[in-house]
Amino acid sequence: MDSSDVELFADYHQIHLSDDGSTGDLSEAWTDQAVVDRLAVVDDAMAIGTSVNVTVAVGVEVLDAPPAADLADYDHVVEGSMQVRSGRIVVMGCTDYEPDAVRVPVPVGPVRVRAASSNLAEAERLGVDSDEAPQTMERLRVQVWPAPREEPVVLKRWVGESGLRQDR
Template sequence: MGIVNEVKLMLFADYFQFYIQDEKVDGDLSDKWTNEAVCILLATTDGTIGVGTVRNMKVPVNLKTFDNEPPFLADDDHVIGQINECDIEVSSGKIVIAGCTDYFPDAKRIELENGVYRARIYYGNLDKISEDGLDGEDFYEIHLWKTDKQDGIKIISHKKTNGCNDNK
């Protein structure tokens, strides 16, 4: 099992989110950002994953693709506050990773074989944000691997965020 590709970006998380989506879908998540989705920092629709963030500034994003399901990241320093999993179906041979207000034609593209992929999203240092919310040490790491089935959204680990209860 190994890393097939790794992309490190600084994305403008306008409206506290960024997208990973199949290049050919419209990626409209406007009705998917329910209260629950905001609380778990994740919204999905066909061919699109919306990753919620704790700041609406530029945030570090690391996306890795794997040839098989990778082991969970080691968290010896206890910086990963949340882990979610979801699916994305790729039918165009490319995914786009961008802030929701980025200019789509200029956004980063990653070539992938068509099929269903599982995404594991790590949210780190969610509690290390400045009081004004402009600066922080938060980071977001996404692991993608091809799978033969869709499992839907799974909340592996969740830390309470503003306005959200502990039942998630």
């Protein structure tokens, strides 16, 4: 397993993953359902929704097979598929400068991505101040493994501390 950790500015409440060299346009992928699910997907790119519009801690793990289900450790978990032609994915905030973005080696071909968000209650409570300390920062674990293309799915949905659905 390979892993990379980075802190990224989640401008517009999103973190982007794309095949290196992708020209995929995620703007049309942000349907009402994608916003609720916190995942917008096109052929070779995806955007993962965040609770906050500030810096989030992002960990990327490259696996050989699907990970074990550890949903209890996370607040919101989604999966989607994308095509990787270059052997690298770009991991960045949506307004970051792409040439300077983190690149992570991954298998060529279709991959499955599981995005698991945690610490959402504390991050949402503090809002723009949530990124001032590691214990209050929203955390996003991204796991990538080779797998045939499948439709996006929400494995665990964050409904907020109030128990009400949190739609942006």
